[in-house]
Structures are given as structure tokens and as C-alpha cells.
Amino acid sequence: MKVLFKGTVPKDTRFLGRVEDVFCVSLKRSSLRIALSDGASESFDSKEWAMILTRCFLKFPSFKKEHLQKALDEYKQLHDLTNMSWSQMAAYERGSFATILGINYKKQKNVLDIFAIGDSVAVLLCPEEKIFSFPYSQANDFKKRPELLSNDMQHNFFFDSNNTASRFRKTFRNINRKQSLLLCMTDAIAEWAFQSAENGFPVWSKLSSIREQRIFQELVLEMRRSGKMRSDDTTLITVSFSRR
């Protein structure tokens, strides 16, 4: 297994410190875990929330409600409510929101588990141009507002133990390791990629060939300028299941 590329292009290159896409990668001899989280713009402290969620997934890839509760507790510890302005207090109470895309690959069993809430997407590129994606599969899916994980459990009503397994998880087995690649993407680039494929001009090869941040940034900025890609924090992680 090898991470061939990982990089982010900020929504606004003037505000590099305010990127709200966060990812963590844990690559071991027998397993690979990736967590990617995209903090929502309308959100009090989505970057910290996204960081907590990614750490939580790496530690608990089964990501159950009790693990989410630990994340909520950690977030709560970060903020001193006594020193907040009226607007910070109101925004804090409105909540922080983020996606989570978790990848858990076990080499020995050759099983890929994908966990996803929100509009960050994993795309599995297989031989003979077979493409599988989760949780979205077409550009139109990005038109609706996504359900996101919140620091307020009341907003996470959709995430309970009964429906978690089927709705938010997808498992792929017996992956052709030599010829398959996995792309993990946040919404703007994923929407562009699906739209390009639907328009008859697939960009999967172009995306999977990127190895340098400079090339990635040039592509994203060019697509933004042409109006084909939304201006948003944009992250791509490319994984090979072999050592190439």
C-alpha cells in the first residue's frame, strides 16, 4: 500500500491558515487508515471539530455513537464560554459541523471498509474502467445540503446504532491490488469529477496521475477560473493498494 498523493488547495489562498479540510493517514505494514473531514463554512469552529473527528476515526474505525460522544466531549473542553462575545456565544450554540470520510483497509483480508457522513467521497478505480464510489455517485448528489456531524448530539439524530452500518458504511472485498486505486476527495473536486464523467470527459486518469502539490493546485485554480469547479477548500488523497 502506498499513499501516492495527498494535498489541499485552500478556498482562498490569502487565508492559508483558515483551511477547514483536515486529513490524517495511518499507514502500517498490515493496514491503512485514512480520515478526511471537511468543516462546514457556516460553523463556529469547524476546523477543530474536523480535526477531532479525524483523530476519532483513526482511533475507533468502527465509529459508533459512544465514539462520537468522546469527540463531543473533547470539543467541549476546547472552548471557554465565559469569555465569548454575544455573537461567538450564539454561533457556538448554533454548532460546528463537518463531514467524515473514513477508510479502513486490512491487507491480509483484502477488505476495504469505507465510512462516510456528508459529502466527502471515496472513489475506487478498478481494472476495466470499473468505478465504484461512496457515499455519492453522481454530480447531482452535491446539489442538496449534506447531513453533517455536529458537536451537538441533538443535530446527530440521523446517526444511531440501528442504521449506522447500512447507511454510512460500504465494504469492498477482494480488490485487485495491482490495478486499483482509491481517491478520497472533498466535495468541490468530487462534484467536478462526477460532472466531467457525466459530460463524457472523465478525469479519473488525470486525478490519479497527480503526484505534486504544484500540479494539483494548478489544476484546481484553472478549473475554478473557468467556473467548472466551485471555490472551496479542495482535498485529494490518492492511494495505491500495491507498492508502486
Added chain:
Amino acid sequence: MDMSYTAEISRNHPTAFLFLIDQSGSMVDSVAAGKTKADQVADVLNRTIANIIVRCTKSDGVRDYFDLGVIAYGGEGVGNGFQGDLQNQLIHPISAVEPAFLRIEERQKKIDDGAGGIFEQTIKFPIWFEPEASGGTPMRAALVKAAEVVTEWCALHPESYPPTILHITDGASTDGDPEEFAKLLLQIRTNDGPVLMFNLHLSSSLSGAIKFPSSEFALQDEYSRLLFRMSSVLPEHLVHYAKEKGIAVDMESKGFIFNADFVEIVDFFDIGTRASQLR
């Protein structure tokens, strides 16, 4: 294909809200529960501005996705509706408005406890505007002032989403017919499209609330019909957001509201990803 109203609202390219507030003598009339129209105006305005600011507030401060100004008209003529630190100019970045409140009240807010119950929570409620009502209703002069302000703003922000004018009144202009001036106002534009105008008609009438009608036939009085004609047709994306909030609208709906709330309109303006839970 009409490509108006597609500019992204960002800190590089903010949009603007300009409130036009009727503070004439007729605003002392009651609307409901012992409140005057002037009370209602101040309440709607304070809540709307607070809502805009909270949407833009992050842990590291308030982000300037919006500029904001208030033109008040009444017995004192037409002028800046803000007091104190914000009186030096008409339009301000939202981060300058946030700390410039007159005072903060504590109010009780009903909160769903998630288990079928309701509890009350004390929240801080900033006040920028006090109720005021005196003199005539120089609506034409107010529209002329608004035109000056948005013309200058559009010249400074040619690539931005165009300004939105939010007008609150009881409808009775005392300096002539305002309709022709409203039509001129709606011709001012950025490269992204013409200025949008929403009109909220406050009335002592007991007839029910109306939001975004598509024709004037259902409207009860001449002032409502006038304000309906002065309102913009909702652009397609605003129709989409209104539907998302469960409001019955169609492609001919106009930005006219009768005896109803204004606050949710600011949620129609997209500043980035918003969770579906935050409708």
C-alpha cells in the same frame, strides 16, 4: 440562459444588505399583542442583523461576507438608521456592526430538549435600534437615497452578488408615488445582476400573513399591491432556498411579505456549506 445571481458570496466579493426603515408617525399603530408597528420594525431589524452576524461568526472572529447599512425615514427626513460608532457612513462591513450595538438585553428562548420537552434558555439579544415613530413618510426620498448608496456600492464591487434592499413600511408614502423610483432602483446592477428589493408590509389589518405571492390579486389593500409591484421577482436560487424552508413559492413569486417575519430571508444567501440540519 440567465446567468444572473451566480456570483459566489465571499470575503473577496461580499454582497450587501441595505435596510430601508419607515419610522413615520403611523408606525405607532398597534399590530399585535400590544406591540406597535415601530416595535415590530425594531424587533425584526435587530433579529435580522443578529442572524446575519451569527451566520458569519467563527471562533476566530466575524467574517465579512456581507456589508450592511440602514436608511431610516420619517419625521426627521432620510438618514442613517444606525447610531453611535456607525453614524459616520451608511454602509459597514458586518464585523464593524457586531460590536456597535446600543445595549444587550437578556431574553428567554424556548429550546427543544430533544426528548419531546421544551425548556427556556436565557440568550443575549443585542439592540442596535430602538422603536421610533414621528412625522411623515418620505418614501420617495428614501428610495432616492438608497439608489445613491447602491450605485456607489455596485461601482466599488462590480463582480459581487448585487445588493439586496430590505424595505419595512406600512406603505403610505407622503412625498408622492414611490413606484417609479423603485423601478429605477431595480435597474442598478453589478455584473452579476440587478439589485434585489424585498418589501415587508406591516399592517394593522387582521388578515393573515402572506409570503412571496406571485400575483397582487390576493392582496387586500392598495399599499400592499403597490409594494408588491415594487418588489423583485425571486431569482431561481432564492426560490430553491425558500422551498427548502418549506415556503410555498413558484418562479413568479415576488419578494413581498405581508405581516410576517423577515428574518429567514437572510438564510437564502449562501456563504458556503451549511448542514442540512440548519434549515
